[in-house]
Amino acid sequence: xxxxxxxxIWSVVPPIVAVVLAFVTREAILALLAACLAGxxxxxxxxxxxxxxxxxxxxxxxxxxxxxxxxCIGILVAFFLTTASTQRFGELAGRHLRSARHVxxxxxxxxxxxxxxxxxxxxxxxxxxxxxxxxxxVSREKLAYIxxxxxxxxxxxxxxxxxxxFISGLLVGHGPVxxxxxxxxxxxxxxxxxxxxxxxxxxVLLFALGAIPxxxxxxxxxxxxxxxxxxxxxxARPMMSAELAEMQPAEQIRTPRLFWNFxxxxxLVVSIALGSFLLSGKAMILExxxxxxxxLAIALWVQKVPLGSIVGVAIQxxxxxxxxxxxxxxxxxxxxxxxxxxTAIYVVEVTRGWLTPGLLPTAVFLLCAIVSFSTGTSWGTYxxxxxxxxxxxxxxxxxxxxxxxxxxxxxxxxxGVFGDHCSPLSDTTILSSFGAACDHMDHVRTQLPYALxxxxxxxxxxxxLGTV
Numbered sequence: 001x002x003x004x005x006x007x008x009i010w011s012v013v014p015p016i017v018a019v020v021l022a023f024v025t026r027e028a029i030l031a032l033l034a035a036c037l038a039g040x041x042x043x044x045x046x047x048x049x050x051x052x053x054x055x056x057x058x059x060x061x062x063x064x065x066x067x068x069x070x071x072c073i074g075i076l077v078a079f080f081l082t083t084a085s086t087q088r089f090g091e092l093a094g095r096h097l098r099s100a101r102h103v104x105x106x107x108x109x110x111x112x113x114x115x116x117x118x119x120x121x122x123x124x125x126x127x128x129x130x131x132x133x134x135x136x137x138v139s140r141e142k143l144a145y146i147x148x149x150x151x152x153x154x155x156x157x158x159x160x161x162x163x164x165x166f167i168s169g170l171l172v173g174h175g176p177v178x179x180x181x182x183x184x185x186x187x188x189x190x191x192x193x194x195x196x197x198x199x200x201x202x203x204v205l206l207f208a209l210g211a212i213p214x215x216x217x218x219x220x221x222x223x224x225x226x227x228x229x230x231x232x233x234x235x236a237r238p239m240m241s242a243e244l245a246e247m248q249p250a251e252q253i254r255t256p257r258l259f260w261n262f263x264x265x266x267x268l269v270v271s272i273a274l275g276s277f278l279l280s281g282k283a284m285i286l287e288x289x290x291x292x293x294x295x296l297a298i299a300l301w302v303q304k305v306p307l308g309s310i311v312g313v314a315i316q317x318x319x320x321x322x323x324x325x326x327x328x329x330x331x332x333x334x335x336x337x338x339x340x341x342x343t344a345i346y347v348v349e350v351t352r353g354w355l356t357p358g359l360l361p362t363a364v365f366l367l368c369a370i371v372s373f374s375t376g377t378s379w380g381t382y383x384x385x386x387x388x389x390x391x392x393x394x395x396x397x398x399x400x401x402x403x404x405x406x407x408x409x410x411x412x413x414x415x416g417v418f419g420d421h422c423s424p425l426s427d428t429t430i431l432s433s434f435g436a437a438c439d440h441m442d443h444v445r446t447q448l449p450y451a452l453x454x455x456x457x458x459x460x461x462x463x464x465l466g467t468v
């Protein structure tokens with residue numbers, strides 16, 4: 001179906017419904033489900049089209065992979081809790097990280113070090129940092145912000161990441177860029193113009209150091225955590241169920257063995273994921289977490305924890321990630337529906353007239369930010385916008401790789417990251433809420449003002465760039 005020509009402005013209704021309802025009701029699952037139903041009725045399928053839509057959206061290798069990773073994370077966190085490893089690690093690290101400021105800077109550092117995967121970063125940073133931030137009275141909203149804003153924004157700034165490889169691949173064949181080497185060279189040069197990603201990562205550090213005062217909903221959340229000791233707001237529903245949140249250490253483990261039960265599994269996860277990325281260019285994230293789960297299961301058995309208890313703990317861990325998996329499933333479903341309705345294509349076509357030389361980077365940044373925020377996907381945004389914006393930039397530059405071309409490529413990259421790391425529909429945003437065990441809409445609501453500030457400054461810089 002030619003969705004753009006048949007549906008036009010109707011194609012943007014589902015994501016608008018999702019975003020508006022999510023903020024109004026603070027019920028992300030209800031908002032996503034309502035948006036999916038609205039999209040089905042717009043497409044003419046009605047309620048009966050829902051099973052087929054679920055099949056198309058969820059019966060894919062990508063979604064199954066994400067679910068398996070979350071299951072492994074849930075089991076791993078449950079194993080950490082049953083061995084009292086996270087509690088012991090918090091006590092140990094607390095001797096050196098003496099203030100909330102130190103804890104937040106350490107979280108920023110951990111998030112930025114894991115540059116090779118925007119999925120792996122929040123899923124590791126969140127569970128590792130959570131006992132430290134809780135002890136330091138740092139709100140879960142702030143932890144989720146740290147996890148989220150050091151994941152995708154960091155990845156986009158590192159050319160060796162999957163993000164850099166993907167975008168450089170899309171640049172091949174445009175203007176004088178005839179091969180992957182030239183494309184990667186162009187992308188590396190453009191990184192310095194990716195103002196949004198630089199600001200997003202830098203602002204986290206500045207907030208952590210106290211160089212910039214907190215403001216908006218985040219300020220309220222931090223005051224609540226510091227003054228009342230409530231790391232979660234009253235009535236919050238963290239993206240981790242009671243099965244994990246209330247889990248107690250196993251009776252057989254009287255003295256936590258931090259090396260075997262915590263450091264070795266984490267070292268194994270990082271070694272496999274980072275090693276495979278450096279050797280093959282693809283991080284084996286699922287294999288890394290599965291290996292750690294197996295290692296920790298064996299370690300528990302060696303420590304005389306009954307096999308039945310180990311299986312029971314694993315099941316509790318799986319139950320704990322069900323809320324996150326349900327939210328991800330609906331987000332994937334809405335993304336599939338938006339793609340079939342031609343939402344992104346319609347938005348690009350409507351805004352094509354803004355793409356003049358002086359406004360090109362600014363318009364492209366805003367366009368990608370709107371598309372990625374409304375659809376929850378950055379890579380899909382890149383695939384649609386790059387073939388339109390980059391050839392236009394080369395046309396304006398006379399076929400030369402000049403500042404306009406570099407700024408346009410960077411604007412596409414940064415605009416896509418904006419939606420990816422702050423849209424309530426984005427899988428990375430959901431995973432950050434899950435990693436931090438934070439209420440999803442509380443995370444979105446507290447992070448969005450910071451993201452908008454970075455986006456506003458970026459727009460100003462691109463406008464300035466277009467006038468000089």
